[in-house]
Amino acid sequence: MTARKTTRKTTKTARKAARKTVDSAGRTPEQLLEAYRQMVRIRAFEDNANELYLQAKMPGLTHMSSGQEASAVGVCEALDERDKITSTHRGHGHCVARGATFRPMFCELLGKEEGYCHGKGGSMHIADQENGNLGANAIVGGSTGIATGAAFSAKYLGTGGVAVCFLGDGALGQGILYEVMNMAALWKLPVIYACENNQYGEYTHIDEMLAGNMLERARAFGIEAEEVDGQDLLAVMAAADRAVARARAGEGATFLALKTYRYFGHHVGDINRSYYRTKEEEEHWKAERDPIPLFGEVLLERGIATAEELTAIGEAISREAEEAVEYALEAPYPPAEAARDHVYAS
Amino acid sequence: MTARKTTRKTTKTARKAARKTVDSAGRTPEQLLEAYRQMVRIRAFEDNANELYLQAKMPGLTHMSSGQEASAVGVCEALDERDKITSTHRGHGHCVARGATFRPMFCELLGKEEGYCHGKGGSMHIADQENGNLGANAIVGGSTGIATGAAFSAKYLGTGGVAVCFLGDGALGQGILYEVMNMAALWKLPVIYACENNQYGEYTHIDEMLAGNMLERARAFGIEAEEVDGQDLLAVMAAADRAVARARAGEGATFLALKTYRYFGHHVGDINRSYYRTKEEEEHWKAERDPIPLFGEVLLERGIATAEELTAIGEAISREAEEAVEYALEAPYPPAEAARDHVYAS
Amino acid sequence: MRTITFSQAVNEAIAEELRRDPTVFLWGEDVAEAGTPFKVLSGLVEEFGPERIIDTPISEPGFVGMAVGAALTGTRPIVDLMFGDFLFLVMDQLCNQAAKQSYMSGGKLKVPMVLRTNLGATRRSAAQHSQSLQALVAHIPGLKVALPSSPREAKGLLKSAVRDDNPVVIFEDKLMYQAKGPVPEPEEEELIPFGQANRLQEGEDLSLVATSSMVQVAEEAAEGLRAEGYSADVIDVRTLVPLDEDTILASVRKTGRVIVLDEGHQSYGATAEIASRIADKAFYHLDAPVTRFGAWDVPVPFSPALEDQTVPDVARTVERALQLIRGEVARA
Amino acid sequence: MRTITFSQAVNEAIAEELRRDPTVFLWGEDVAEAGTPFKVLSGLVEEFGPERIIDTPISEPGFVGMAVGAALTGTRPIVDLMFGDFLFLVMDQLCNQAAKQSYMSGGKLKVPMVLRTNLGATRRSAAQHSQSLQALVAHIPGLKVALPSSPREAKGLLKSAVRDDNPVVIFEDKLMYQAKGPVPEPEEEELIPFGQANRLQEGEDLSLVATSSMVQVAEEAAEGLRAEGYSADVIDVRTLVPLDEDTILASVRKTGRVIVLDEGHQSYGATAEIASRIADKAFYHLDAPVTRFGAWDVPVPFSPALEDQTVPDVARTVERALQLIRGEVARA
């Protein structure tokens, strides 16, 4: 993470790219700064989660979303309290972006009683009902139906809400996606398929998994589709704004192909990655395409923040994250009997 | 059915359409005549099956393919003994077109020991392994994986064979189709998706079930796609020839959208259909777009057969079908103990 | 009480729940104008419109998944799954998603949805349209599983299912759709609670514990036994999950002998669970081994010459019951 | 005999079968260069090439369906399903298609395919990556179901599976991949036949009948009993389908007491079938009720504070065994 990198000199190309981006639809400086903070929060969360794993303090496995902050934040910034999201196995970013706080998130990752799911879900099932996050999902493509159904009920109940389905590029292999996109198109449902195309599914490159064309697939099912630079927060935000507007206007579903990259391995234990992707490629994305410094530059250029302010943001969030980790490590586990509860709602 | 209709005067439009069709790739007159016979056989088979049902001599239900003869025959005429097909719940036509004979087919429909499946499959599971028919399937879309897998093993074993997956327009609702089309495209498998678009799935029109565009769907998965007049035998044959040539040349999969119509109800018991399709529509297809007289005209015009010869073909096949029905009605059932056999291959 | 068909009872239950609660809707294949191939839903779209009685494409995994999402967000979907055999297509959405949402979220999410489907062989529909798959879903914690055995049960259990905050799979016996039986007037609303087995006949010599289609077999077998001078408790299990162990055990502790009947395949099927609970918890009361009758462990054959024998029937039930009562069971 | 890991044993079995029969191939997600997330298949693509060790997209229904088609037409696919929980995604292709082809075709078609997958909780993988779903597939006629309990079993059963002309689902215990055990040298080819349970220990007082991961629990429980002066038969079921009833019944007829262990959910699970067969067919030999230990009927919880207790363990098994042996079971 964070502030240090933000003030680091980004290369010329990256800087130019950041300047060229579409402007955000009438967001105030404070809103833009908050979006920046959200990205930094995600990065801080993941760095701490990784650390917990490396120190063998975290049970099980987890999947880091570092590098993909702009897609999570850009999309969620376009939403309001009526809206729902569904998330994936790589879901911490979505959860933070949708408004979750660190303590119950870390508690959940550690299986503690105060976790968002009282420790029963863990990283792969973290949900935050109050903020409209219907949950991460450990089945690839498993939440495509859920999001589309949430869009159906928004329309049925007339809430004006929109549902966002975050999914990875690998989920394009799952047939259920096409079934629900078909129904979303037929019934003009207010749903957005936000595909975080980080170019790999586990240890396999997308070219080995995906024939034809991602955008054309959505279009062939009657869904509006757009390719977006997933490292460019403003571009993501603008595309998400358009998709949300379409959805709220009753014009139906949108598929966003957000090109991005994950900095860490598929999961925390995936250390030796050279057999499926090069160090150079990783370095390129980290050095040239990191969404946090890229957007930091924009804030500096527009005079929305100074370098010192960005550094301060990073440091404050770091402290907040570390404090939450401490809290979660000390927090109590659920009582053993809790394992019998909640099998059924009552 | 049959011969009478064949010699019946078709309308001008239909005649013109038949003349305009692509020529068949170097087929001999006798081959064309045989293709005609195959269509007449299918019609005769279905008329007799329907009759058996109406007379309450047939157990269960069955789905007639009358009206769809050209797609079954046109595609199967492009195949040879190395090739496999998979079929659907509306599968009698495919079975006949692939070379099955009447007696074991009727025996199967009546649950008799001499049926292709010893009476265990019935109409919805009729298979004819010797002629490369891997079987009808009562799960919509259920054979898309099977056909694609058969194409895989043809490629793996180097047999030079091709696999044809017959499917209905309704099967485009099933996600597995997209999963296997993706793999077929990635691996350039010799498979042909022959979609018999009869415009209805049970009692619902395709427009209520299918968003976007059928051909674009296949193309977006990297599959060559072609729309074909499914009532025009020569057009189907030509398109199938192209698809088979591509497949054998290692160029991969093809999706054929064969526009057609079923004359009867969804199944034999679907008598009152006016709530989902009009009598006029049905009449139009029967009067103007019947593949048998349309192709009969071509044979007459080309001097391949006389009207009398076509009549004679129809009559001979009628007799053959009736004889087979008689045979099947008399044929013995399997012994009760047979129910325990074949759960496992040994 | 008036007499209506099983099919009418289902239709009434749905109509009443749709009228009562605007968040209830129904979808599935050919459910609207066609009213399903079994015509069970005829007339509903006319009253409730295509916004609440919704025809879907042939996309079972998709529309079950969407029902989960809808149920999570304020509506109460009833899903029509045309044949029980298609459960295999929706297992992921049903068992990995619907069943686990409440638990995985620590009770913060709930999935009030009903999956209506069917079971039953002997319709000459062959191996992919005849299965009775209740044991599969009963094995998955988080799902409830109901099996009505009469028009009255069909209505009362379905209404309870719609009001339950959990995913409920309800299996209707396709062979029973035209069967008639007494059902209370619409004014006398009856909700049959889950987890309460129903004793249909009282007897001394044997317990017949049955589900769905097999309840009828059990009742007729009990009659057969009466002709031989014996009497039987006949118990309709009603819901496999929750299972009313108490009623079943009380009966077996009284009679000391039991046959458990269910139309699913016998091995690893519903009868195994019920029988093994009895064998464990009523062990000291048993005068004879617990007998199970499920369908044969073969795919359902098409041929009329083969199919019927694969399902438990009255004659064999009576025969076995007499052996149990008369102590004629061979001691291996 | 040399000592190798479970994972190596699986790898060897596949390599040997690939070498022996050119029609055998393997596909699944990340099976080639990655060698699966569990690294079980490492090295195979190097020897056999990407034509035979094939990475698929994340399309479980699709590639299982394709395996059925391939198996019908002259090849013998081994399918790698990364987690047993994903079985729910492939049930239609497995249960409606693969399982029924032989029967529906009257014996004219066959589907020689192996679906390799896994089971087992206590890895903190939560509800969708921890299930033990063997009972579901065991319920479907036409499938065979194998559950190796050691490296040697893993190799011998998998090799038999590859040579079987039927669809076989083989469940490996993920927790056991690094466990070591004796396995015959590659030269001494060992095929472990299906349908023959394996008696691992001989005893007099009680039978412990177990599958997969629970075999280890049974063995340790037997040791615990020895410390108390009792001896137990320990039986590894090996294959749920076909089930070796004879070996199990012979043991129980001898000991008169039995605990059946399996890591699937207890209700409607594998223990129910085995227990109810015992209760029926060894009825007159039983000195105590048949006890079943399956996993709790709850989705697998993530928290380390919750998860372990949901799976049967040695302490509770010993405790119950002592109750059974000492006649301390309450008579309800």
Ligand SMILES: Cc1ncc(C[n+]2csc(CCOP(=O)(O)OP(=O)(O)O)c2C)c(N)n1
């Ligand atoms: C149905 C299913 N199949 C396989 C897996 C194992 N798995 C977990 S993540 C993953 C890769 C997913 O790739 P993608 O959708 O691109 O998401 P990413 O990990 O790149 O964020 C796989 C195969 C799974 N969880 N669910």
Ligand SMILES: Cc1ncc(C[n+]2csc(CCOP(=O)(O)OP(=O)(O)O)c2C)c(N)n1
């Ligand atoms: C998975 C599945 N869902 C539903 C059905 C019930 N069903 C049988 S045929 C049919 C319509 C199929 O339509 P289509 O594929 O267009 O074929 P057609 O009947 O028009 O030839 C349906 C819904 C089924 N057999 N399988």
Ligand SMILES: [Mg+2]
């Ligand atoms: Mg990815």
Ligand SMILES: [Mg+2]
């Ligand atoms: Mg159709």
